[in-house]
Amino acid sequence: MDITGNKVVLRAIEEQDKEMFVDLIKDPQTAKVTKGYSQPVSYDRQIRWFRSKTDSVNGVHRIIADREDPHAGLGIIILSIVDQEARSARICLKLMRAFRQKGYGEDAVAALVSYAFQELKLNHIYSHILEYNQASRRLFEKCGFQQEAVQKSRVNEDGRSRNVYVYGISCPLRLSKNGNPSMASRIS
């Protein structure tokens, strides 16, 4: 089932997404801010793995596309349920550079978070963000996430340690009045 936001649709991976998917994984600048792969990997294997996880008990793996032109993939978004008992999941997304700072990221996160709280009955969603990833920090703050923790010296790079910020959001439906009002209005 597609997940539809105001601006985006989050759909399953399709054949035409292969090039976008490979470019995204290969992009060294994106790999630097997400600590992903920048080295060659088996892309066919990655794509098969991503497709197999479109909707699984362990989460959701989707292509971010524009609602007006859903054929063209703009990026990927992943929700991994890390604790089934606590109903807690980790979220991560990557957009092609040409489609950044146009509101796609914010709408994709908001749509997936609403879906996760309403349909998957999750209680808590979080993201790990490297301290210098200003774009990601701002994006999650705009979506109602709050800084919950700082993990010291988790990532070492060029001999320097980098802090990792944990940003999280709890389901407003399962919270008292302290729930996030912007997300509550999206859900109701």
Ligand SMILES: CC(C)(COP(=O)(O)OP(=O)(O)OC[C@H]1O[C@@H](n2cnc3c(N)ncnc32)[C@H](O)[C@@H]1OP(=O)(O)O)[C@@H](O)C(=O)NCCC(=O)NCCS
């Ligand atoms: C992080 C990322 C997904 C943001 O998506 P996006 O579509 O560009 O973000 P949006 O256009 O929805 O912007 C949301 C907010 O973040 C701000 N923002 C976006 N990029 C920014 C940047 N480079 N620097 C500062 N703020 C930025 C926007 O200005 C907006 O805030 P505002 O309305 O107050 O101005 C995108 O930059 C990306 O794919 N980065 C590489 C991968 C990554 O870092 N993923 C996150 C780790 S899981």
